[in-house]
Amino acid sequence: CAVPFDKQADHYPADWKRRFNHCLLAADQVYALSRRYFAGCYAARNRFMVSASSLLICCFDGQPGGTAMTCEEVDAAVGAGAGMVVSPHADPAVIAHTRALGAVSLPGALTPTEIAAAHRAGADFVKLFPAGEMGLGYVRAVRAPLAHIPLFAVGGVQPQDVAAFLDAGVAGFGVGGPLVPAAAVQAGDYAAVRARAEAFTGAIRAWEAAR
Numbered sequence: 001c002a003v004p005f006d007k008q009a010d011h012y013p014a015d016w017k018r019r020f021n022h023c024l025l026a027a028d029q030v031y032a033l034s035r036r037y038f039a040g041c042y043a044a045r046n047r048f049m050v051s052a053s054s055l056l057i058c059c060f061d062g063q064p065g066g067t068a069m070t071c072e073e074v075d076a077a078v079g080a081g082a083g084m085v086v087s088p089h090a091d092p093a094v095i096a097h098t099r100a101l102g103a104v105s106l107p108g109a110l111t112p113t114e115i116a117a118a119h120r121a122g123a124d125f126v127k128l129f130p131a132g133e134m135g136l137g138y139v140r141a142v143r144a145p146l147a148h149i150p151l152f153a154v155g156g157v158q159p160q161d162v163a164a165f166l167d168a169g170v171a172g173f174g175v176g177g178p179l180v181p182a183a184a185v186q187a188g189d190y191a192a193v194r195a196r197a198e199a200f201t202g203a204i205r206a207w208e209a210a211r
Contacts, residue, residue: 001027004041005034019186071097078103086127086174090118099124106152106174110134112142119149127174132156136168143169159196162203163210175200 001024009020024030033044068074068085074094077085078101085098090107098105099122108127109115118126131139131153139153153165154174162173179200184192 001030002045003030003032004045005037006032008032019182022186068094068098070094074098074101074103088129090114090121090123090126092117092121095121095123108154112146115142115146115149115151119146125150125152125171127152127154128170129174130155131165131170132158132161136164139165139168139170159199159203162200163207166204166207173200 003024009017012020034041067087068077069087069089069091071093074085074097078098082103084104084106085094087094087107090109095105095107095118104125105123106125106127107118107121107123108129109118110129115126115128126149128134128139128142128151133156139151143151147169150171151169152172152174153170156178157165157173157175158178165173179196180193181196184190184196
Protein backbone atom coordinates (compact mmCIF):
# COMPACT_ATOMS: atom_id res chain seq x y z
CA CYS A 1 0.00 0.00 0.00
CA ALA A 2 1.42 3.42 -0.97
CA VAL A 3 0.37 6.61 0.83
CA PRO A 4 1.53 10.15 0.01
CA PHE A 5 2.56 10.96 3.59
CA ASP A 6 2.60 9.47 7.08
CA LYS A 7 -0.54 9.83 9.23
CA GLN A 8 -2.58 10.85 6.19
CA ALA A 9 -5.88 10.01 7.87
CA ASP A 10 -5.36 12.10 11.02
CA HIS A 11 -7.76 14.80 9.82
CA TYR A 12 -10.29 12.49 8.19
CA PRO A 13 -13.83 12.06 9.60
CA ALA A 14 -13.93 9.16 12.05
CA ASP A 15 -15.62 6.70 9.67
CA TRP A 16 -13.22 7.50 6.81
CA LYS A 17 -10.26 7.18 9.16
CA ARG A 18 -11.47 3.77 10.35
CA ARG A 19 -11.80 2.51 6.76
CA PHE A 20 -8.42 3.95 5.79
CA ASN A 21 -6.65 2.33 8.74
CA HIS A 22 -8.45 -0.97 8.06
CA CYS A 23 -6.88 -0.98 4.57
CA LEU A 24 -3.44 -0.22 5.99
CA LEU A 25 -3.70 -3.07 8.49
CA ALA A 26 -4.66 -5.48 5.70
CA ALA A 27 -1.65 -4.53 3.56
CA ASP A 28 1.50 -6.66 3.52
CA GLN A 29 3.58 -3.48 3.50
CA VAL A 30 2.82 0.23 3.77
CA TYR A 31 5.10 2.70 2.01
CA ALA A 32 4.82 6.42 2.88
CA LEU A 33 6.50 8.70 0.36
CA SER A 34 7.01 11.45 2.97
CA ARG A 35 6.80 11.96 6.72
CA ARG A 36 4.53 15.00 6.24
CA TYR A 37 2.28 16.64 3.67
CA PHE A 38 3.84 18.71 0.91
CA ALA A 39 2.49 20.31 -2.27
CA GLY A 40 2.47 17.67 -4.97
CA CYS A 41 2.63 14.69 -2.61
CA TYR A 42 -0.46 13.06 -4.14
CA ALA A 43 0.98 13.38 -7.63
CA ALA A 44 4.22 11.87 -6.31
CA ARG A 45 2.23 8.95 -4.87
CA ASN A 46 0.47 8.45 -8.22
CA ARG A 47 3.79 8.44 -10.09
CA PHE A 48 5.12 5.88 -7.63
CA MET A 49 2.09 3.65 -8.16
CA VAL A 50 2.47 3.80 -11.95
CA SER A 51 6.20 3.09 -11.81
CA ALA A 52 5.58 0.12 -9.51
CA SER A 53 2.49 -1.12 -11.33
CA SER A 54 4.11 -4.44 -12.17
CA LEU A 55 4.27 -5.08 -8.41
CA LEU A 56 0.97 -3.62 -7.29
CA ILE A 57 -2.63 -4.74 -7.53
CA CYS A 58 -4.96 -1.78 -7.05
CA CYS A 59 -8.70 -1.53 -6.58
CA PHE A 60 -10.09 1.67 -8.15
CA ASP A 61 -12.99 3.10 -6.15
CA GLY A 62 -13.74 6.18 -8.23
CA GLN A 63 -11.37 8.58 -6.48
CA PRO A 64 -8.74 10.53 -8.47
CA GLY A 65 -5.28 9.08 -8.86
CA GLY A 66 -3.36 6.37 -10.63
CA THR A 67 -3.90 7.73 -14.14
CA ALA A 68 -1.18 8.91 -16.51
CA MET A 69 -0.73 12.67 -16.64
CA THR A 70 2.79 12.79 -18.10
CA CYS A 71 4.72 11.04 -20.87
CA GLU A 72 6.92 9.44 -18.22
CA GLU A 73 3.86 7.90 -16.59
CA VAL A 74 2.71 6.66 -19.99
CA ASP A 75 6.10 4.97 -20.46
CA ALA A 76 5.79 3.28 -17.07
CA ALA A 77 2.21 2.14 -17.66
CA VAL A 78 2.84 0.75 -21.15
CA GLY A 79 6.11 -0.77 -20.01
CA ALA A 80 4.18 -2.66 -17.33
CA GLY A 81 1.81 -4.05 -19.95
CA ALA A 82 -1.01 -1.49 -20.14
CA GLY A 83 -2.86 -1.46 -23.45
CA MET A 84 -4.94 1.61 -22.63
CA VAL A 85 -3.85 4.86 -21.03
CA VAL A 86 -6.50 6.90 -19.20
CA SER A 87 -5.94 10.53 -18.21
CA PRO A 88 -8.07 12.96 -16.21
CA HIS A 89 -7.14 15.73 -18.64
CA ALA A 90 -6.40 16.17 -22.36
CA ASP A 91 -2.69 16.83 -22.91
CA PRO A 92 -1.75 16.62 -26.62
CA ALA A 93 1.78 15.43 -25.73
CA VAL A 94 0.45 12.59 -23.56
CA ILE A 95 -2.07 11.59 -26.23
CA ALA A 96 0.57 11.56 -28.99
CA HIS A 97 3.04 9.62 -26.86
CA THR A 98 0.39 7.04 -25.96
CA ARG A 99 -0.47 6.50 -29.62
CA ALA A 100 3.22 6.32 -30.58
CA LEU A 101 3.65 3.44 -28.13
CA GLY A 102 0.71 1.59 -29.67
CA ALA A 103 -1.66 1.99 -26.71
CA VAL A 104 -5.25 3.23 -26.76
CA SER A 105 -5.58 6.86 -25.63
CA LEU A 106 -8.54 7.81 -23.42
CA PRO A 107 -8.13 11.38 -22.11
CA GLY A 108 -10.71 13.22 -20.06
CA ALA A 109 -12.66 16.28 -21.21
CA LEU A 110 -15.90 18.10 -20.45
CA THR A 111 -16.55 21.00 -22.82
CA PRO A 112 -16.97 20.79 -26.60
CA THR A 113 -13.69 22.70 -27.00
CA GLU A 114 -11.81 20.21 -24.82
CA ILE A 115 -13.42 17.22 -26.52
CA ALA A 116 -12.60 18.49 -30.02
CA ALA A 117 -9.02 19.32 -29.01
CA ALA A 118 -8.47 15.84 -27.58
CA HIS A 119 -9.83 14.24 -30.74
CA ARG A 120 -7.70 16.48 -32.93
CA ALA A 121 -4.63 15.45 -30.91
CA GLY A 122 -5.30 11.80 -31.78
CA ALA A 123 -7.31 10.38 -28.87
CA ASP A 124 -8.98 7.06 -29.70
CA PHE A 125 -11.87 7.88 -27.36
CA VAL A 126 -12.64 10.85 -25.14
CA LYS A 127 -13.72 10.37 -21.53
CA LEU A 128 -16.69 12.68 -20.89
CA PHE A 129 -16.48 13.40 -17.16
CA PRO A 130 -18.59 13.72 -15.09
CA ALA A 131 -21.23 12.39 -17.47
CA GLY A 132 -23.67 11.20 -14.82
CA GLU A 133 -23.72 14.50 -12.98
CA MET A 134 -24.01 16.53 -16.20
CA GLY A 135 -26.95 14.39 -17.33
CA LEU A 136 -28.32 13.03 -20.56
CA GLY A 137 -29.38 16.43 -21.82
CA TYR A 138 -25.79 17.62 -21.76
CA VAL A 139 -24.55 14.43 -23.45
CA ARG A 140 -27.10 14.81 -26.26
CA ALA A 141 -26.27 18.50 -26.70
CA VAL A 142 -22.54 17.80 -26.94
CA ARG A 143 -23.04 14.86 -29.26
CA ALA A 144 -25.15 16.88 -31.72
CA PRO A 145 -22.20 18.71 -33.34
CA LEU A 146 -19.56 16.17 -32.25
CA ALA A 147 -21.17 12.87 -33.26
CA HIS A 148 -17.99 11.86 -35.09
CA ILE A 149 -16.04 11.75 -31.81
CA PRO A 150 -16.48 8.53 -29.77
CA LEU A 151 -17.23 9.39 -26.14
CA PHE A 152 -17.07 7.30 -22.98
CA ALA A 153 -19.56 8.25 -20.25
CA VAL A 154 -17.61 8.34 -16.98
CA GLY A 155 -18.67 9.41 -13.51
CA GLY A 156 -21.93 8.60 -11.75
CA VAL A 157 -23.33 6.15 -14.31
CA GLN A 158 -25.43 3.32 -12.83
CA PRO A 159 -26.61 0.07 -14.51
CA GLN A 160 -30.12 1.48 -14.93
CA ASP A 161 -28.64 4.43 -16.83
CA VAL A 162 -26.75 2.37 -19.41
CA ALA A 163 -29.49 2.08 -22.04
CA ALA A 164 -30.28 5.80 -21.98
CA PHE A 165 -26.62 6.77 -22.36
CA LEU A 166 -26.17 4.32 -25.22
CA ASP A 167 -29.27 5.75 -26.87
CA ALA A 168 -27.66 9.18 -26.49
CA GLY A 169 -24.74 7.92 -28.54
CA VAL A 170 -21.89 7.16 -26.15
CA ALA A 171 -19.41 4.49 -27.25
CA GLY A 172 -18.64 3.05 -23.82
CA PHE A 173 -18.40 3.60 -20.09
CA GLY A 174 -15.83 4.05 -17.36
CA VAL A 175 -17.08 2.89 -13.97
CA GLY A 176 -15.42 3.20 -10.57
CA GLY A 177 -17.45 3.63 -7.38
CA PRO A 178 -20.74 2.27 -8.80
CA LEU A 179 -18.89 -0.92 -9.76
CA VAL A 180 -16.88 -1.33 -6.55
CA PRO A 181 -19.00 -0.19 -3.57
CA ALA A 182 -16.78 0.76 -0.64
CA ALA A 183 -19.01 -1.12 1.83
CA ALA A 184 -18.72 -4.34 -0.18
CA VAL A 185 -14.92 -4.10 -0.36
CA GLN A 186 -14.67 -3.34 3.34
CA ALA A 187 -16.79 -6.40 4.14
CA GLY A 188 -14.88 -8.61 1.68
CA ASP A 189 -18.14 -9.16 -0.21
CA TYR A 190 -16.64 -9.67 -3.65
CA ALA A 191 -19.77 -11.51 -4.79
CA ALA A 192 -21.50 -8.14 -4.57
CA VAL A 193 -18.81 -6.59 -6.77
CA ARG A 194 -19.27 -9.39 -9.29
CA ALA A 195 -23.03 -8.84 -9.19
CA ARG A 196 -22.50 -5.14 -9.96
CA ALA A 197 -20.25 -6.03 -12.90
CA GLU A 198 -22.87 -8.44 -14.20
CA ALA A 199 -25.53 -5.73 -13.83
CA PHE A 200 -23.52 -3.41 -16.08
CA THR A 201 -22.66 -6.02 -18.70
CA GLY A 202 -26.21 -7.37 -18.58
CA ALA A 203 -27.61 -3.89 -19.23
CA ILE A 204 -25.35 -3.53 -22.27
CA ARG A 205 -26.35 -6.95 -23.62
CA ALA A 206 -30.04 -6.17 -23.10
CA TRP A 207 -29.67 -2.89 -25.00
CA GLU A 208 -27.89 -4.64 -27.87
CA ALA A 209 -30.55 -7.37 -28.03
CA ALA A 210 -33.33 -4.78 -28.19
CA ARG A 211 -31.88 -3.02 -31.20
